[in-house]
Structure formats: structure tokens, C-alpha cells
Amino acid sequence: MKRVAVIGIGQTKFDEHWSKSLRDLSTEAGSLAVHDAGVNPKEIKALFIGNMSAGRFVSQEHLSSLAADQSGLLPIPATRCEAACASSALAFRQAYMSILSGQHDIVVAAGAEKMTDMRGESASAALMAAADQEWESAMGLTFVGLYALLTQAHMQRFGTTREQLALVSVNNHRNGALNEKAQFPFEITIEQVLKSPMIADPLRLLDCSPITDGAAAVILASEEAAKKFDNHNPIWIEGSGQASDSLALHDRQSLTEMLATKAAVKTAYEQAGMGPKSIDIAEVHDCFSINEILAIEDLGFCRKGEGGSFVEQGRIARNGEMPVNTTGGLKSIGHPVGATGVRQIADLVKQLRGDYGSLQVRGARTGLALNVGGSGATAVVHILRSDG
Amino acid sequence: MSGDIGIVGYGAYVPRYRIAVEEIAKIWGTNPENYKKGLMVEEKSVPDNDEDTVTISVEAGRNALLRAGIDPKKIGALYIGSESHPYVVKPSGTVVAEALGLGTSLMLADMEFACKAGTAAMQCCYGLIKAGEIAYGMAIGADTAQGKPGDALEYTAAAGGAAYILGKEPVAILEGTCSFTTDTSDFWRRDKQDYPMHGARFTGKPAYFRHVISATKNLMDKLSLGVKDFDHFVFHMPNGKFPTAAAKSLGVPMEKLEPSLVVRRMGNCYSGSSLVGLAAVLDMAQPGQRILITSYGSGAGSDSFSFKVTDRMLKVRDSAPKTEHYLKNKKNIDYGTYVKLRGKLRM
Amino acid sequence: MTYKSSVPMFWRLQGSKYRLGGSRCNDCGSIFFPPRDVCPNCRKRSTEEHELKGTGEIVSYTIIRSAPEGFDKYVPYVVAIIKLDEGTNISGQIVGNDTEKIKTGARVRPVFRRMFEDGSAGLIQYGVKWVLD
Numbered sequence: 001m002k003r004v005a006v007i008g009i010g011q012t013k014f015d016e017h018w019s020k021s022l023r024d025l026s027t028e029a030g031s032l033a034v035h036d037a038g039v040n041p042k043e044i045k046a047l048f049i050g051n052m053s054a055g056r057f058v059s060q061e062h063l064s065s066l067a068a069d070q071s072g073l074l075p076i077p078a079t080r081c082e083a084a085c086a087s088s089a090l091a092f093r094q095a096y097m098s099i100l101s102g103q104h105d106i107v108v109a110a111g112a113e114k115m116t117d118m119r120g121e122s123a124s125a126a127l128m129a130a131a132d133q134e135w136e137s138a139m140g141l142t143f144v145g146l147y148a149l150l151t152q153a154h155m156q157r158f159g160t161t162r163e164q165l166a167l168v169s170v171n172n173h174r175n176g177a178l179n180e181k182a183q184f185p186f187e188i189t190i191e192q193v194l195k196s197p198m199i200a201d202p203l204r205l206l207d208c209s210p211i212t213d214g215a216a217a218v219i220l221a222s223e224e225a226a227k228k229f230d231n232h233n234p235i236w237i238e239g240s241g242q243a244s245d246s247l248a249l250h251d252r253q254s255l256t257e258m259l260a261t262k263a264a265v266k267t268a269y270e271q272a273g274m275g276p277k278s279i280d281i282a283e284v285h286d287c288f289s290i291n292e293i294l295a296i297e298d299l300g301f302c303r304k305g306e307g308g309s310f311v312e313q314g315r316i317a318r319n320g321e322m323p324v325n326t327t328g329g330l331k332s333i334g335h336p337v338g339a340t341g342v343r344q345i346a347d348l349v350k351q352l353r354g355d356y357g358s359l360q361v362r363g364a365r366t367g368l369a370l371n372v373g374g375s376g377a378t379a380v381v382h383i384l385r386s387d388g
Numbered sequence: 389m390s391g392d393i394g395i396v397g398y399g400a401y402v403p404r405y406r407i408a409v410e411e412i413a414k415i416w417g418t419n420p421e422n423y424k425k426g427l428m429v430e431e432k433s434v435p436d437n438d439e440d441t442v443t444i445s446v447e448a449g450r451n452a453l454l455r456a457g458i459d460p461k462k463i464g465a466l467y468i469g470s471e472s473h474p475y476v477v478k479p480s481g482t483v484v485a486e487a488l489g490l491g492t493s494l495m496l497a498d499m500e501f502a503c504k505a506g507t508a509a510m511q512c513c514y515g516l517i518k519a520g521e522i523a524y525g526m527a528i529g530a531d532t533a534q535g536k537p538g539d540a541l542e543y544t545a546a547a548g549g550a551a552y553i554l555g556k557e558p559v560a561i562l563e564g565t566c567s568f569t570t571d572t573s574d575f576w577r578r579d580k581q582d583y584p585m586h587g588a589r590f591t592g593k594p595a596y597f598r599h600v601i602s603a604t605k606n607l608m609d610k611l612s613l614g615v616k617d618f619d620h621f622v623f624h625m626p627n628g629k630f631p632t633a634a635a636k637s638l639g640v641p642m643e644k645l646e647p648s649l650v651v652r653r654m655g656n657c658y659s660g661s662s663l664v665g666l667a668a669v670l671d672m673a674q675p676g677q678r679i680l681i682t683s684y685g686s687g688a689g690s691d692s693f694s695f696k697v698t699d700r701m702l703k704v705r706d707s708a709p710k711t712e713h714y715l716k717n718k719k720n721i722d723y724g725t726y727v728k729l730r731g732k733l734r735m
Numbered sequence: 736m737t738y739k740s741s742v743p744m745f746w747r748l749q750g751s752k753y754r755l756g757g758s759r760c761n762d763c764g765s766i767f768f769p770p771r772d773v774c775p776n777c778r779k780r781s782t783e784e785h786e787l788k789g790t791g792e793i794v795s796y797t798i799i800r801s802a803p804e805g806f807d808k809y810v811p812y813v814v815a816i817i818k819l820d821e822g823t824n825i826s827g828q829i830v831g832n833d834t835e836k837i838k839t840g841a842r843v844r845p846v847f848r849r850m851f852e853d854g855s856a857g858l859i860q861y862g863v864k865w866v867l868d
Contacts, residue, residue, distance in 0.1 A: 125739075125803040132826075133738065134748060135769060138850065138862075139826050140799060140806040141814050148797035149816055156795075156839055201798040250816045250824035251775070255795055404831060436830060437808060438848040442861060446847040474859055483861055487753040487847055719832055731808075 004099045005226045005234030006384070008037020008219035009346035014183045014334030017213040022058050022114035023070045029215035029339075030071040030110060033346075037219040038231040041071070044219070045104035047078040048095040050088025050111040051338035056126040058114050067110065082338075084130030085287060087111060088216070089341030089371030089380035093240050095220050096382075105225040111343065112215035113336035123211050127337070130374040132248040144208055146249050146375040147288040148200035153255035154290060155202070157305070162202060164308035166193035168289040169206050171316055172325045176332025178358045183212050183334030207289040212334030216343035235349045238366070239274065239383035241267030249375045256305075260379035261298040261370060268368070268381040269300075276300035279383070280364040281351055282322070283344035285372040286329040292316075295370050296324060299381075323361050326351060341371040345382065352386040393517050394558030394695065396458065396524060397704065399451020400667035401444050402548040402654050402714035405434040407726045409543055415723045416538050423543045428628020432546035432655025434721060435532045437729045439547070441470045442480045444530040444660070446487045448551035451708035452526065453488065456553045461491035463553065464522025467512050469505020469529045469659045470549075471577070473498050484528070495522070502575060503624055504685025505529060506550070506659045511565055511691060513554045524555035529683075531658035536583035537732060544627050546655030548714075550663035559701035560670060560679070563694040564611045568603035575686035586686075592630075595688050600624065600634050603690035604682045611694055615639050618694070619677040622665040624684035625651035647672055653715050659685075666695075668711040675699045739805060740853035745860055752862040755845065757823070759785035766821040789845030789863060791819040796829065796837055805851055817843055817865060831866040842868040 010032025012025050020028075026049065034041055049067045054060045064078035081090040088111025095109035115123050128137040131146060154160045170190055176182040188206060196205035226234045243263035246252055253259060269275055276299060284295035293307035301322045302310040310316065316324035327333065327347045330340060348367035350356050371380045408431040413420035424430060435444070445468055453460055466481045473480045479498040485491075495516070499505040506529015513525025530549025535542035554562065574595035577584035587595070600623055608614060621640050623631035628651050635645045648665035657664060662683040669679055675697050682692040727733060738744065748769075750756035757768030763777040768787055773780055796815035799806075806812070813829040815837070829837060830848060843865040850862040 121802070121804045121807070124801075125805070128803060134744075136826050137803070138739065138860075139814055139828055140802060140809065140812060140851075141826060142799060142801070142803050144801070145797050145799050145814055149795040149814075152797060152839075153795045197800075198798075199801045201800075203797075246775075248826065250794075250826045255816070436832075436848075438830065438850070438864070440849060440859075442859075443847045443849065450847075483753075486749055487861065489754055 002100050003223040004096055004220055004237045005223065006218050006237070006345065006349045007221045007226050007229050007232065007234055008033045008039060009349050010036055011181055011216040011343055011346050012214050013181045014212045014214035014336060016116045020213065022054055022060060022112060023066060025114065025213060025215040026067050026110060026112040027070045029112065029217040030108060033108065033217035033219050036231065038229050039106060039219055041073060043106050044073055044076065044108050046076055046095070046098055046107040047073055048081060048091040048107065048109045049078070050081045050091035050341055051113060052082060052084050052087050053126055053129060054114065056129065057123070058117055083378040084373035085285065085337045086341055086371040086373030086378045086380050087338040089369070089382065090242070092218065092342055092345055092382065093242055093380055096237055096240055099220055099222050105222045107220050108217055109220060109342055110215065110217035111339035111341050113338040114213045115211045115336060116213050120211065136248055142200065144200040144203050144288065147290055148203045149249060150255055150294070150375070151202055151290040154293065157256050158308070160293060160308035162194065163190060164312050165207055165289040165293070166190045167311050168286060168292045169193050169331050171311065172286060172329035172331040175318060175326050175359065176328025179328045179333060182328045182332050183210060184332050203288055209287045209330035209335035212336045214334060214336035214339050216339050216346050218342055218345050218349065232353050233386055235352050236385050236387070237382060238385045239268035239272030239381070241265060241271070241381045243379050245377050247374065247377045252376065258294055258298050258372065258376040258379060260376055261295065261372065264379040264381040265299050265370070268383050272383045274366065274383060279366050279368045281326055281348065281361050281367045282324050283348055283367070283369040284324055285370055286325060286331050287335060287372070291372065292324065292329070296322070299368065299370060318361055326361050327359055341380065344369040344371060348384050352384060391556065392558060392561045393514065393554060393556055394561035395552055396555040396558050397452040397456025397553040398550065398667055398670055399448050399455060399708050400548065400550040400664045400711045400714060401447035401451065402433050402664065403435040403439055403444070404717060404719050405436065405721050405729070406431040406718045407434055407721055407723065411723050412543055426629065427543065428632065428652055429544055429655055430652055431720070432544055433548055433657065434726055434729055435547040440474050440532050441468070441472050441530045441549070442474055442483050444532070444547065444549040445480060445484045445528045445551065448528060448530065448549045449484060449488050449526060452551040452553045454708035455704040457704065457707070458524060460489045463490050463524045463526050464493060465495040465513055465516055465525040466490060467497060467499050467509035467527050469499040469501065469509045470531050471500060471502055471658055472532045501689060502685035502687050503658045503661055504683040504689055504691055506663045507683040507691035507693070510552055510554065510693070514562055514565065517554055524553055527552045527554065529659035529663040531660055533656065533658045534583060534730065541586065544656045546657045548654060548657035548664050549660035550667045552663065557700065558698060559704055560695040560697050563696055564607060565691065565693045566603060566607045566610055567689060567691045568599050568606060569689035570599070572688040574688055595686065596626065596630050596684050597634060597637065599688050599690040600682050600684050601637060603692040604638060604680065607680065607692035607694060613694065617678060618680045619644065620647060620669045620673055620679045621645050622648040622662055622669055622679065622681040624662040624682070625649065625665060626656050628652050650711065650715060664711060671705065671710040671712065673697045675701055739851060740857050742858060745858065755787040755789050755863060757785050757787050758782040767823045768819070768825055787819055787821050789819065790868070791817045791843055793837065793839055793841045793843060794818050794824065795839065798834070813837060828864040829866065830864045833867050836867055844868045
């Protein structure tokens with residue numbers, strides 16, 4: 001099969017950007033990526049942008065053309081992808097497949113979300129559009145509530161503890177403290193997590209990723225086209241997998257594993273000819289602390305039910321045997337929902353290039369990104385590798 | 389007798405929360421004994437923040453259907469009487485009809501006559517059945533009454549309701565009914581006002597007592613019956629004192645009134661008051677016994693009915709929760725919780 | 736205005752919202768909620784209307800303390816995933832203030848309550864919540 005590489009990356013700081021609009025953020029990320037790749041914008045043949053809910057957050061649809069227009073990329077084909085919080089992993093996968101198909105040779109995949117132009121309760125209600133509108137949102141459920149239901153089930157079945165959940169946030173913040181693009185670049189303690197306000201039992205404020213504005217973009221190129229650019233070593237896409245599950249949490253076959261994650265990663269591992277032991281670093285979807293525990297189990301880094309102890313033993317630390325969310329995760333970096341998927345890719349690429357300074361995980365050659373949509377109705381997995 | 393019309397199914401519903409008279413008295417610095425002894429009320433029912441006249445009517449209606457054992461679609465009319473319909477324009481009845489699966493062949497309108505709208509609903513159903521227009525009719529009296537903070541009525545304004553399905557082959561035959569109606573302004577509420585106004589002592593003799601006693605006497609005359617012919621009496625209960633005084637005035641011995649006095653444990657649920665009292669009596673009355681119920685609605689009027697319990701009552705009585713089940717299944721709350729639940733805080 | 740307050744949308748769903756109207760698959764016999772044209776189990780397109788009883792048991796639950804728009808006055812409230820006796824799951828609020836007695840496996844039964852109010856002038860939406868049995 002053809003090889004496709006990521007040759008450029010860009011990410012805005014993730015924050016509450018009172019002075020930057022959605023179009024400001026997406027254009028900024030795109031420019032950074034173009035500059036990083038050293039590509040001439042005229043050479044980009046297509047744009048794929050992930051965004052969950054600009055229609056609700058900023059009353060703006062038709063983002064595809066807006067992004068292409070604002071970035072000076074007209075008249076290329078522009079496509080918006082949506083799968084709740086997995087929107088930009090979808091965009092990345094679509095971009096990848098467009099090159100594999102032979103349609104294009106150089107494309108940009110981006111993700112952007114502007115969430116702070118409305119009040120928190122409204123944003124919370126808008127996010128619930130990623131759940132079942134008629135049968136979950138209508139009951140007064142929130143996303144914290146949905147993940148709290150998953151947490152209760154995991155704690156009941158496997159004895160996962162409150163402290164183990166807290167250690168996920170502690171780990172991610174320890175990494176994010178060194179990430180200049182993070183929304184919350186500081187460490188937190190386990191006591192702070194356990195004393196933070198309860199949002200939906202048993203999840204507390206510091207178990208939850210924040211509401212954030214931000215954008216990220218990457219440039220993909222076919223093997224042939226990639227040869228023309230020498231700013232960085234190309235980082236190859238070795239595996240790509242995606243799967244769906246029931247929209248409503250109550251319709252899932254299991255509340256203690258994410259079947260979409262398992263199906264997506266199986267496809268990705270098979271394509272890449274790899275298994276969990278071949279992965280050096282992972283970016284997972286810690287929208288809530290429980291999801292990091294579910295991820296490391298469902299991706300095969302540890303056995304089902306043992307995720308809590310795996311975290312407790314420090315094995316996911318940057319210098320641990322399976323570094324996870326080495327740059328801060330959604331918790332510390334922030335979670336502009338549609339942007340997270342591509343941000344994860346950009347961070348993996350930077351690590352695999354050997355370019356991450358104080359955050360560098362030495363010797364990282366292979367990386368895996370897991371982007372989850374909603375309460376697990378979509379999962380997208382990508383596996384990347386550097387040659388040198 | 390074949391052709392007898394009466395109650396085919398009945399059911400009450402009382403919300404779970406209670407606030408004790410002491411809790412209210414504590415806040416306003418009054419002596420709770422004045423209310424407990426004077427009004428003969430211990431505590432009142434408080435609806436949850438997601439309950440209203442419609443939800444209470446659905447629960448009571450479900451109980452009535454369980455006892456009636458009929459296909460809900462056979463009900464040809466639904467009238468709900470209340471002073472706290474959730475909408476000023478849009479009937480409570482249509483939501484209740486949809487929730488109970490009554491079908492579309494339904495005569496329906498909401499009613500209001502202070503606390504007697506539920507019994508007025510019963511008279512309408514009775515008339516339609518007697519005329520042969522419908523086979524079964526459902527009448528509901530339900531309210532989530534609001535008491536003005538610091539006012540005397542705050543100690544008794546409560547929530548609850550009862551539903552009655554009328555038709556043939558009854559568990560209690562409706563032997564006769566009559567009404568006594570005048571224009572007497574003892575209690576009223578203008579549009580857009582949160583709380584009613586009342587005439588204090590004027591609500592007694594010229595209002596409650598005149599109408600309740602007149603209607604009761606007229607009914608007994610109409611049926612050529614006397615107090616001794618009735619085994620149980622139910623009067624509208626704004627508190628425990630008024631029905632007790634009315635009974636005394638009519639020569640009704642206390643033991644014939646006792647089983648109906650739900651007001652002591654739940655307060656006055658307005659349009660549901662006498663109907664919940666009637667349900668409590670039906671829960672224990674024996675076949676062959678006769679019940680007299682007289683409601684009272686401010687403004688003013690009283691509806692009086694005579695019911696005779698049949699053998700069929702023993703077959704259906706246990707098919708749904710009894711009134712006592714709701715009175716017993718309670719949870720007491722404090723004044724702050726009460727004020728929050730009743731939406732009295734301006735947010 | 737949020738979609739939650741759409742009058743036609745709520746009206747279409749009334750049978751399901753008020754009486755737990757779901758579907759039964761003519762082919763494999765499974766009962767599910769809400770109604771669907773395609774059976775989620777055998778994937779055949781042969782379903783008929785079926786009202787669920789509403790009784791069931793708690794699978795998982797949480798207490799919402801930070802509510803989305805429109806639900807603030809109910810905070811804190813319990814939301815659970817309930818396994819209905821017919822074999823299908825549903826999300827629902829548990830009311831009745833017996834929070835300390837709520838646990839996985841507890842039996843519940845349905846009650847009729849207000850679900851949502853579209854402000855002080857808009858429509859009131861009613862539906863089913865649950866209490867401990």
C-alpha cells in the first residue's frame with residue numbers, strides 16, 4: 001500500500017480566547033502548519049476540517065468553505081467532518097484516505113472549535129447534542145453525567161478507586177505543566193482533585209477536561225510528494241481505524257469497555273502489523289479521567305479492569321513503560337472538541353520527530369492516537385511511525 | 389339493579405413530602421398548637437418540584453383505571469377540576485387523557501370552581517352517562533395549592549387529588565346529587581396574582597357552613613333520607629375544624645366523620661380535598677353502607693352526593709394503592725426546602 | 736430557543752414520552768425503546784408498536800450537581816441507566832428523594848412528572864421518571 005506522511009504541524013495555544021474568533025483560530029493553526037512543512041499553500045489540493053458544533057456555538061455552518069477562504073486556499077475542495085469530539089480524527093482519516101485513493105498528493109487536515117462565546121450552561125447543553133437528544137439530553141443528562149455512569153460501572157465491577165482516577169489528572173497535568181500551548185500549564189495534586197467540587201457523582205471538577213477555544217492543523221503528503229520537503233523527517237501513517245457504536249450510552253452492550261475503541265484499534269493494529277507492545281507513546285481521549293483508564297485497557301496496554309492500578313503504579317508517566325498523554329492530555333491542554341483529534345496527531349508527530357524539548361520522550365519511534373466521540377459512539381485510532 | 393350508575397373505579401394520589409405545622413410556625417413566630425388544635429391539622433403535603441395538577445391527575449387516574457378494570461378507550465369524557473391548572477389556556481385534561489391512553493373519542497374541558505370543581509366534574513359525567521351519551525366518564529379533582537407565606541392559609545394549602553370513573557356496574561351506586569349555589573365572595577384570586585385573597589371570618593358561617601349544610605339537607609330531603617341512614621360522611625376539609633363543626637351542626641356523630649378526615653395528615657388539597665376524603669372512606673366502607681359527601685367551593689357552592697357501596701367493591705378495592713398508602717409513605721422537609729420546591733424564591 | 740423546546744418534535748414523541756411506547760420486532764421478538772423501524776438485534780424491518788411496563792432495575796446512576804440549561808431548578812437530581820424488565824435499557828431520572836437507598840440492582844417503577852419547561856411562557860413537557868419500588 002501507498003505510504004502517507006505528516007510533513008507539517010501547527011497548533012494555536014488552547015485557552016479561553018476572548019479576542020480570537022473561530023476563523024482567527026483556524027487560520028492561525030493552518031498558517032503554522034504550512035510554515036512548519038515549508039509547503040507553498042498553492043500546492044495544497046484539499047482541505048478537511050473537523051468541527052463539532054460551530055452551528056450552535058457561533059451560529060456558523062459551512063465551515064469548509066469558510067476555512068478554505070480565510071486561509072487563502074480557494075478554490076480547492078473543502079470538507080467538514082463531524083463526529084462530536086472525534087471530528088478532527090475523522091478529518092485526518094478522510095485526508096489520509098484521499099491521498100491513498102490517489103485523488104490528491106498534498107492535503108491539510110485541521111480541527112477547530114470556539115466554545116466560549118456562550119455561557120457554560122449553554123455550552124454544556126450544546127455538547128449534549130453529541131448524545132441522544134431525545135432520550136439522554138432530554139433526561140437532564142450532561143456529558144459529565146454520562147461519563148459518571150461509566151465510572152460508577154467501572155468502580156463497581158473492577159474496584160477502580162477514586163484515587164486512581166485522580167492520578168490520571170495528576171499525571172496529565174505533570175506533563176502539561178511543561179507545554180506552552182496548554183490551557184492549564186501547571187501541576188495539580190491528588191488532594192486538589194479529591195477536594196474539587198462534585199459535578200456528577202463521583203466525577204469532580206478536576207476529573208473533567210475544560211471548555212476551550214483552539215485549533216490545530218497538519219499537512220499530509222504522499223511518499224512521492226513528501227520527498228520535496230526537508231524541514232523535518234516525514235512521520236508515516238502506519239495504521240488507521242474507525243468504528244461506531246450505539247449513540248445512547250444505555251444502548252451499549254457494555255458499560256465497562258468501549259467496543260468502538262476495540263474495533264478501531266484492531267483495524268489499525270492489523271494494518272500496521274503491530275500490537276500494543278509495539279507502541280512507544282499514546283495520546284488518548286481523557287475528556288474525563290475514567291476515559292484514560294478505559295483507553296489503556298481497550299487499547300491493550302493492560303488487562304481489562306487493571307487500568308486503575310496501571311495508572312497508580314506510575315506506568316503511564318513520561319518515563320514509564322507506556323507513556324500516555326505525554327504533553328498534557330485533554331485535561332491540561334484543553335479540549336476544544338473539534339480540534340482535539342488533529343492536536344493529538346500534531347503532538348505525536350512532534351514527539352516522534354524528537355522535537356519536544358523538555359517534554360521529549362526519548363527514543364519514541366511509534367505513537368498511537370485515540371480520539372473518541374461522545375460517550376463512545378465513535379472511536380478513531382491512528383498509528384504513526386518515524387523512520388530514523 | 390341493572391342500569392345503576394355510580395363509581396366504577398376510583399383512586400387517590402398524595403405527593404410524598406410533608407411540612408409540619410411546627411416548621412411553619414417556627415419561621416413566623418406563631419404558636420403551632422393554635423394551628424394543630426385550632427385547625428386540627430398536623431402537617432400538609434408538598435408536591436415535588438416536578439409535580440403539578442396534571443401529574444397528580446395521571447397518578448390518581450391510573451389508580452382509578454386499575455380498579456375499574458376497563459379499556460381506557462371506553463371512557464367518553466374527562467373533566468378535571470382544579471384551581472391550579474398549569475396553563476391558563478390549554479387544558480390539563482388533554483395531557484392526562486394522552487398519558488392514560490383514553491383515545492380520541494373524548495369530551496373534555498377543564499373546570500374551575502375553587503375547591504368544588506372536582507365534584508362538579510363528577511356531576512357532568514353522571515349527567516352524560518344517565519343521558520346515554522357515554523358509557524364511562526372520568527372526573528378528577530386535583531390541586532397544588534399555594535399558601536401565601538405568613539398567612540393563615542399557609543398552614544393548610546396542600547397538594548393531592550383523586551379520580552373517579554363513573555359508569556354502570558358500579559362499586560358504589562350514585563343514588564342522587566344536588567347543588568346549592570350563591571354569589572358569595574369568601575375567597576378569590578385575580579388573574580396574574582400569585583396568592584388568593586380571603587375574607588377571614590367571613591369564610592365561615594355565610595360561606596362554608598351555609599352551603600355545606602344547605603346542600604346536605606337538600607340532598608337528604610331529595611332522597612327522603614336522614615343522618616341515621618348514612619354510615620359515613622365526607623365534607624370538604626379546609627382544615628379539620630370546619631367539617632367537624634358542620635357534622636355537629638347536622639347531628640352527625642363524630643365516628644361517622646372520622647375516616648374521611650385526611651386533612652389532619654395532609655392539609656387541604658383544594659379541588660381534591662373532599663374527593664381524597666371520599667377515597668379514604670371507599671377504601672374501608674362495607675357493601676350496603678351509604679356515604680354522603682358534600683364538597684364546598686368558594687365563590688360559592690356545594691355539591692352533595694349519596695353513594696351506596698355494592699358487593700363489587702370487595703373485588704376491586706385491592707387492585708390499586710389505598711389512600712392510606714400515600715398518607716403513610718411520607719418524608720418531612722424543612723421550611724427552606726419547602727420554599728425552594730414551591731418556587732416561592734424569586735430567582 | 737433550543738431544539739428541546741420544539742413543539743412538533745415533542746408532539747411526535749408524546750406516545751413514547753408519556754406511555755413508554757416502544758417497538759416489538761415481529762421477527763426475533765425483542766422489545767426495544769424508543770420505537771425503531773429497524774430491529775437493533777436482528778436488523779430486520781418488521782416492527783410493531785409495544786408499550787413497555789416501565790418496571791426495571793438500576794444498572795448505574797449518578798447525581799447531577801451542575802445542570803445544563805433548563806434543568807437548574809432540579810439540581811441535584813439523580814440520573815440512572817435502568818434495565819427495563821422487557822430487556823432493553825433506558826436513561827431516566829430517579830425522584831422521590833431516597834438518594835441514600837439508590838444502588839445498582841435496586842428495583843424501580845415509573846411515575847408521571849414534569850420533564851422540562853421552556854421558560855415561564857413556553858410549553859411544559861411531561862414524561863416518565865422513576866421511583867424506588
